[in-house]
Amino acid sequence: MEKIYIQKVLNGDTDAFRFIIKNYKDMAYSLAMSVVKDEFVAQEVLQTSFVRAFSSLDTFKGKSKFSTWLYRIVVNEAFKVLKKKENNVIIYGEPSFNTASEIDDFASKIEEDEQRYYINEALEKLSPKESLALRLFYLEENSIEEITEITGWSCSNIKVILHRARVNMRLILERSLKIDKKTFTYE
Amino acid sequence: MNDIRIIDENFYQEIMAKSKLELPFSDFEDNVMSKIERNVSNKPIIYVKLSWIFFVVGSMCGIVVSLILPRLHGTFLGLLPNKLTMVFQIAFTLIFFFQIDILINLIRKYKLAAIKKT
Numbered sequence: 001m002e003k004i005y006i007q008k009v010l011n012g013d014t015d016a017f018r019f020i021i022k023n024y025k026d027m028a029y030s031l032a033m034s035v036v037k038d039e040f041v042a043q044e045v046l047q048t049s050f051v052r053a054f055s056s057l058d059t060f061k062g063k064s065k066f067s068t069w070l071y072r073i074v075v076n077e078a079f080k081v082l083k084k085k086e087n088n089v090i091i092y093g094e095p096s097f098n099t100a101s102e103i104d105d106f107a108s109k110i111e112e113d114e115q116r117y118y119i120n121e122a123l124e125k126l127s128p129k130e131s132l133a134l135r136l137f138y139l140e141e142n143s144i145e146e147i148t149e150i151t152g153w154s155c156s157n158i159k160v161i162l163h164r165a166r167v168n169m170r171l172i173l174e175r176s177l178k179i180d181k182k183t184f185t186y187e
Numbered sequence: 188m189n190d191i192r193i194i195d196e197n198f199y200q201e202i203m204a205k206s207k208l209e210l211p212f213s214d215f216e217d218n219v220m221s222k223i224e225r226n227v228s229n230k231p232i233i234y235v236k237l238s239w240i241f242f243v244v245g246s247m248c249g250i251v252v253s254l255i256l257p258r259l260h261g262t263f264l265g266l267l268p269n270k271l272t273m274v275f276q277i278a279f280t281l282i283f284f285f286q287i288d289i290l291i292n293l294i295r296k297y298k299l300a301a302i303k304k305t
Binding site for chain 2: 014017021022025027029030039043046047054055112115119123134135137138139166169
């Protein structure tokens with residue numbers, strides 16, 4: 001479907017690009033947020049990325065998925081902005097234990113909206129690379145090879161980042177649950 | 188061990204499915220599209236201006252070279268300076284008029300596009 005719209009844009013129908021924006025803006029926003037952690041900065045990143053994608057659309061040869069090509073632009077732009085802003089990120093250490101049962105109850109204990117809140121809070125606390133890797137691998141269901149193409153990181157590096165991201169995510173979720181258990185009861 | 192890993196993978200798949208964010212700016216699409224349209228309409232002007240700049244710079248370089256060439260001593264590629272100057276000036280004149288033609292067509296195209304838009 002998107003191929004038709006890409007062709008339309010290449011043939012001079014600028015308005016056909018609206019379909020591409022509509023289709024990819026949320027995922028692109030999720031990826032930009034993973035890196036820059038600020039909705040207004042993420043919006044700027046997205047604007048620049050979509051404009052750049054439009055002007056260089058003729059360089060997309062269709063060898064990879066369009067989403068991979070577009071997300072690479074978004075991720076590059078996000079890291080460029082992040083470098084400029086020199087944000088300090090919190091890096092969590094390895095947890096000394098994994099209370100799996102506590103986390104496994106997570107889905108059943110709290111409501112959908114709350115789950116979303118906690119998950120996105122946790123992702124915000126993760127380092128840009130970790131949250132980006134998690135979103136690409138689990139949310140967008142990209143393969144390691146596709147993540148390599150999007151981010152430019154090596155396969156082994158991605159595996160290490162993913163492992164660390166999983167561990168830190170679990171740790172942050174455990175902490176959030178413990179803190180909130182003192183304040184709220186879900187039973 | 189494998190079971191734990193599968194449970195883990197399922198856990199992350201389940202929670203990450205809920206991590207998709209929605210862009211909270213309703214005017215985002217319009218903003219991007221207007222930016223794109225502005226870029227598209229400004230592009231021809233930039234191209235025309237750049238073409239003229241390069242044309243003028245190229246012409247000046249050509250004139251300078253054609254003035255320097257007769258003053259050279261010795262031969263270049265087996266050609267004496269006066270013959271070399273003549274070959275260069277013929278080539279320069281041809282390229283000059285060819286480029287002028289391209290520039291005139293470019294301006295004509297740009298004007299037609301501007302008229303169509305209005």
